[in-house]
Amino acid sequence: MNEPAISFRTTAEAGNARVGTLLTRRGEIETPVFMPVGTAGSVKGIRFEELENNDLDARIILSNTYHLWLRPGIETIRACGGLHRFTGWDRALLTDSGGFQVWSLGASRKISEEGTEFRSHVDGSLQFLSPEVSMEVQAALGSDIVMVFDECAPGNSPREEARQSMELTARWARRSRQRFDSLQEEDADTGKKPGQDLSGRQALFGIVQGASHLDLRRESLQRTMELNFDGYAIGGLSVGEEKKVMWDVVGEVAPLMPADRPRYLMGVGTPEDLVEAVAHGIDMFDCVLPTRNGRNGQAFTSRGRLNIKNAQWTKDARPLDEFCKCSVCGRHSRAYLRHLYLSGEMLASVLLTYHNLRFFLDTMRVVRQSIRSGEFPKFRREFTEQLAANGE
Amino acid sequence: MNEPAISFRTTAEAGNARVGTLLTRRGEIETPVFMPVGTAGSVKGIRFEELENNDLDARIILSNTYHLWLRPGIETIRACGGLHRFTGWDRALLTDSGGFQVWSLGASRKISEEGTEFRSHVDGSLQFLSPEVSMEVQAALGSDIVMVFDECAPGNSPREEARQSMELTARWARRSRQRFDSLQEEDADTGKKPGQDLSGRQALFGIVQGASHLDLRRESLQRTMELNFDGYAIGGLSVGEEKKVMWDVVGEVAPLMPADRPRYLMGVGTPEDLVEAVAHGIDMFDCVLPTRNGRNGQAFTSRGRLNIKNAQWTKDARPLDEFCKCSVCGRHSRAYLRHLYLSGEMLASVLLTYHNLRFFLDTMRVVRQSIRSGEFPKFRREFTEQLAANGE
Numbered sequence: 001m002n003e004p005a006i007s008f009r010t011t012a013e014a015g016n017a018r019v020g021t022l023l024t025r026r027g028e029i030e031t032p033v034f035m036p037v038g039t040a041g042s043v044k045g046i047r048f049e050e051l052e053n054n055d056l057d058a059r060i061i062l063s064n065t066y067h068l069w070l071r072p073g074i075e076t077i078r079a080c081g082g083l084h085r086f087t088g089w090d091r092a093l094l095t096d097s098g099g100f101q102v103w104s105l106g107a108s109r110k111i112s113e114e115g116t117e118f119r120s121h122v123d124g125s126l127q128f129l130s131p132e133v134s135m136e137v138q139a140a141l142g143s144d145i146v147m148v149f150d151e152c153a154p155g156n157s158p159r160e161e162a163r164q165s166m167e168l169t170a171r172w173a174r175r176s177r178q179r180f181d182s183l184q185e186e187d188a189d190t191g192k193k194p195g196q197d198l199s200g201r202q203a204l205f206g207i208v209q210g211a212s213h214l215d216l217r218r219e220s221l222q223r224t225m226e227l228n229f230d231g232y233a234i235g236g237l238s239v240g241e242e243k244k245v246m247w248d249v250v251g252e253v254a255p256l257m258p259a260d261r262p263r264y265l266m267g268v269g270t271p272e273d274l275v276e277a278v279a280h281g282i283d284m285f286d287c288v289l290p291t292r293n294g295r296n297g298q299a300f301t302s303r304g305r306l307n308i309k310n311a312q313w314t315k316d317a318r319p320l321d322e323f324c325k326c327s328v329c330g331r332h333s334r335a336y337l338r339h340l341y342l343s344g345e346m347l348a349s350v351l352l353t354y355h356n357l358r359f360f361l362d363t364m365r366v367v368r369q370s371i372r373s374g375e376f377p378k379f380r381r382e383f384t385e386q387l388a389a390n391g392e
Numbered sequence: 393m394n395e396p397a398i399s400f401r402t403t404a405e406a407g408n409a410r411v412g413t414l415l416t417r418r419g420e421i422e423t424p425v426f427m428p429v430g431t432a433g434s435v436k437g438i439r440f441e442e443l444e445n446n447d448l449d450a451r452i453i454l455s456n457t458y459h460l461w462l463r464p465g466i467e468t469i470r471a472c473g474g475l476h477r478f479t480g481w482d483r484a485l486l487t488d489s490g491g492f493q494v495w496s497l498g499a500s501r502k503i504s505e506e507g508t509e510f511r512s513h514v515d516g517s518l519q520f521l522s523p524e525v526s527m528e529v530q531a532a533l534g535s536d537i538v539m540v541f542d543e544c545a546p547g548n549s550p551r552e553e554a555r556q557s558m559e560l561t562a563r564w565a566r567r568s569r570q571r572f573d574s575l576q577e578e579d580a581d582t583g584k585k586p587g588q589d590l591s592g593r594q595a596l597f598g599i600v601q602g603a604s605h606l607d608l609r610r611e612s613l614q615r616t617m618e619l620n621f622d623g624y625a626i627g628g629l630s631v632g633e634e635k636k637v638m639w640d641v642v643g644e645v646a647p648l649m650p651a652d653r654p655r656y657l658m659g660v661g662t663p664e665d666l667v668e669a670v671a672h673g674i675d676m677f678d679c680v681l682p683t684r685n686g687r688n689g690q691a692f693t694s695r696g697r698l699n700i701k702n703a704q705w706t707k708d709a710r711p712l713d714e715f716c717k718c719s720v721c722g723r724h725s726r727a728y729l730r731h732l733y734l735s736g737e738m739l740a741s742v743l744l745t746y747h748n749l750r751f752f753l754d755t756m757r758v759v760r761q762s763i764r765s766g767e768f769p770k771f772r773r774e775f776t777e778q779l780a781a782n783g784e
Contacts, residue, residue, distance in 0.1 A: 040731070040732070040735045040737055041728070041731065041732075042732055042737045042739040044737060044738055044739065045738045045739060045742065046739070047739070047742065047743070048723065049719060067735075071731070071734065071735055072706070072727070072730075072731040072734075076706055076707055076727065076731075079707040080707060080709060080725065080727050080728075081709075085709075086725070086727065086728055086731075087724075087728055088723040088724050088725075088728065314464070314468055315468055315471040315472060317472060317473075317477075327441060331440065331480040332479075332480050333472065333478070333480075335464070335468065335472050335478065336433070336472075336478055336479055336480065338464075339432070339433065339463070339464040339468070339478075340432070340433075340434055342463065342464075343432045343434075343459075343463055345432055345434045345436060346436055346437045346738055346741065346742075347434040347436065347437060347438070347439070349738065350437065350439065350738075350742070351439070
């Protein structure tokens with residue numbers, strides 16, 4: 001197999017910011033790209049037809065290994081032919097490793113060299129996740145991009161704790177790589193789909209950890225690169241640390257990441273974070289903000305965030321965002337959306353989530369345009385100023 | 393004003409069953425027609441774009457006066473230009489009168505000659521609904537078809553109780569008619585939209601009551617027809633009485649209803665009920681079954697009902713209905729839909745509701761076709777046989 005699992009090439013640059021083409025076995029993705037989160041195999045409240053339409057045109061979504069492993073379980077997903085066939089989503093899928101999800105269970109998990117023991121949120125049963133198990137689950141899911149199983153140290157971890165965690169992550173990355181490679185040989189990947197000069201195999205991304213300690217981050221990157229991954233991610237950010245810590249780490253690590261591989265900043269962030277991270281050379285993002293906040297009544301707009309519950313919108317005939325061309329803004333008023341939300345109508349969540357996804361995805365589209373046209377610095381300045389205009 | 397508010401003409405017949413064209417100020421509707429229920433100005437979980445697409449193509453939906461009056465309230469809806477503009481739905485809207493909703497509050501309402509006093513389910517405040525108030529609210533909503541304010545006697549009401557209720561309904565119908573007419577003169581209707589040889593005014597439908605007593609039903613129909621309504625409805629059925637009672641009443645009343653006006657059977661029913669009622673000459677239906685049962689995990693299929701929670705679907709790659717051409721059946725398996733439902737994913741409700749609406753709306757389309765082609769008796773027999781095939 002000489003063909004790679006994915007290919008990436010840069011097509012335009014502006015400082016560290018770049019536009020690229022990420023070719024996966026399930027189609028081409030222009031970067032920088034935002035990946036909507038579809039935890040349990042569904043982007044909450046949004047039909048795939050909507051994700052595929054011109055308004056949203058999401059080329060890749062993220063699903064969570066932890067959730068799908070526990071329910072419906074790997075046996076079911078394998079019997080149904082993998083996650084793409086099981087869900088009916090035929091575009092690209094990235095799965096996380098379950099590492100972060102298990103880490104976020106806090107007190108109820110126990111970490112050892114071997115892996116992590118924890119109790120299932122579904123039925124309370126005792127479960128064990130390790131690099132090998134995570135790779136096996138992700139092969140059964142057949143996702144197009146697989147993430148290594150890592151250990152996440154919080155941004156404010158003391159040096160010694162952060163070092164131990166980073167070293168554990170490095171050892172787990174090696175075990176992930178090994179198990180992943182043998183699973184590809186064994187043809188365990190349910191999503192195999194050759195074509196377009198690609199091997200049709202799954203791609204595997206490494207994850208850089210090290211909390212706020214820049215030397216640990218550099219070491220983590222070095223040790224991760226030694227394993228030769230298809231792409232590289234920065235993990236362990238946007239988990240409660242100060243913003244400054246995040247930008248120090250991203251500013252340090254991103255320029256050192258291989259230029260010929262996609263760079264993925266995990267779990268980030270607000271629209272302003274995305275634009276800032278692009279300026280540092282990041283290509284891929286995922287975040288629950290547009291979906292989760294949409295369900296809670298918060299809209300992201302070009303003029304800042306808007307809480308649909310506020311009484312000031314009671315009779316307001318304006319759309320969520322007067323500059324947005326999405327089908328929600330083209331049709332529905334703040335007054336109606338507020339009414340739906342206060343009446344407990346599920347359509348409120350559906351419509352706010354849709355608009356928010358459109359805002360995130362469209363922001364990435366405009367970012368790519370502005371890099372291509374040489375106007376990224378101008379866009380970056382104006383975008384941030386506008387967001388502050390009516391921010392709540 | 394010589395032009396009517398709506399026009400109705402029969403275009404094909406099969407026994408008592410008929411196909412008609414109902415022309416409203418918001419477009420043409422082929423009957424028999426099923427009206428999805430959009431209680432609070434939203435068909436729960438379904439975007440208007442979906443109701444308008446070719447899969448569903450719902451030409452008219454029903455909203456509830458009671459709910460919209462209490463929340464967001466008439467002042468808000470009037471300020472937003474009526475219910476069409478408030479919600480963004482530009483096709484036909486029928487509103488019920490609030491009579492049935494208030495009646496179904498049971499012990500917490502007090503009925504007098506003047507109207508009904510009750511406590512709001514939203515904030516517990518004391519409220520009063522009467523024929524005049526109902527007409528005022530429905531004018532502010534600007535619905536295309538307005539229902540008179542009636543009193544509903546349960547199907548098993550004893551004769552004297554049923555008579556008193558029917559007579560109260562008759563007096564309320566007269567008061568509804570009077571207030572409705574004066575509101576049209578006052579231009580209180582927010583939905584006015586002249587054109588296509590129609591006055592652009594709201595249409596008003598009368599309601600026949602009388603519980604299970606056929607002589608009371610005939611008298612109710614007579615007294616209702618004296619008021620010359622744009623259409624006629626049968627109320628007080630599908631409220632817990634035996635099926636036989638419903639068919640006795642429909643069989644007695646429907647053939648006596650004016651042939652040149654649409655006949656509406658309120659709150660009915662299952663797919664088999666709809667086909668049966670069409671055979672009795674009914675033209676219009678509304679029912680919460682496809683939407684409410686969809687949210688509860690029940691699918692209506694051409695082979696009977698299917699409970700998506702059942703373990704037997706765990707790995708079932710078949711669609712909900714193998715004979716259905718809707719976008720849900722074209723894409724998603726029972727296994728996936730079951731997973732979504734058990735995971736508490738709102739998309740389960742969205743997709744089941746969508747499929748169910750398609751089944752109800754498509755059944756009406758096939759009914760119309762079979763009447764036109766002279767094959768309605770055959771269709772009616774086969775449809776009922778098939779529904780029993782896998783019924784749960």
